Amino acid sequence: MFISSQSSPAAFKGFTLVMPAVAVGNVGQLAVDLLVSTLNMSRAGYFHTDCLIPMAGNNPYASCKEDAEELHTPAEVYTAAELKLAVLQIRAPIIQTRSKKFRQQLVSWIKASGFSRTVVLSSSHSYQRDDQQLQGTPLRYLITPSLLTASADALKELGWREMERIPAFPGVKDADVEPRLCIPGGGITKGLYTDSCDEDLPLAVLLLFCSEGDNIPDAFALVNHLNDWLHLLDSQNQEPNSKWKVPTSWSLLFGSGIPPALF
């Protein structure tokens, strides 16, 4: 549940919520890190739940010595009031047996807070694409009916590709089964999307096909894609990737310094 870290209760009515799904390559989470770091968002509170594995660390977005020693928890909400934007960052894996409970907690919090729309940044295993998905852009979207009414024109203009439904039994022609949505490696993405459709929540999913590895370029791709729609940054004539600020916590992603005696 949400607990405010400020003295006054947080007000999210009419805000856009962006949140990651803990998915392959942690692309959604990396993209959210870029958002919080670049837009200099301030922490509004904690999403305190028993569904995430506990972790703690100092401020991952520290820009100077003064704010470096601020403790951060596995799930926190940041806001940029001038953009009417709220961001939920999730830093730890979801405990497997509590996946459904976590989705329920999220859905009820989204409803209670009155967000105008929610965008889930996610990813899916690139090795599980079918023939048609192998071609063209690796970015896909999903949208619930209630958000489609408001955003149909914007999506058409952007020319985005909707996530395809996959036949339940690929290769079996006689099977009389409806194609279904499948997001392998997407964590709670599919569950959250279907719950939001059932609860009539305005929610969109932006996902990227990728593999585990150095997912920083994937994070940039996803966050640029999001920016094309939400226009969170001033669009000046800049290199697309140079406008995003990489947080200090992204250092040493592949381990410590190398022992000099190795060579």
Add this chain to the structure above:
Amino acid sequence: VLICHVTCYIAEDQLFQWTEKVFDCLQSRELTVTVLSDRSVADYKTAEYLSSSSAPFLRSLHSSAFSDQPVCQSLEQPNIITGLPAAVLNHCQVNRIAAVVYHCYNDVSGPDSVTVETYRPVLSKLGRSIQADCSPSADVLRRFVRSSEIQSNLYI
């Protein structure tokens, strides 16, 4: 002063509930929590290579409500802590309780005098509130050392 000595393993999906249950028994007003924990130095990430002589060393993490000065350096990016110390710290941060974790990065798997010596500054500070018995019985120490010997018989 309450001392909670955790000798058993707590599964990661029980950490939250364990912490809530323990803290339900405590009065949170004017409460200060100190957690002593340790981890292998292999988990510590740093840009410069750490030679073996640098371990063991202490790092701290504290909640926003903790106003005192920790006895050692704060844990640098991109290092994090997990497990019970993290669960306790999360609870204290969210509930605005003053808490500090002193995390020792160790290059041996069991307790020894050098590792425990690393905690000396913490114990000196706590010594203002706790009067420790300077010569603990040999039985206590023997039990303590034995429990870490039966870890692995892979290498005799």
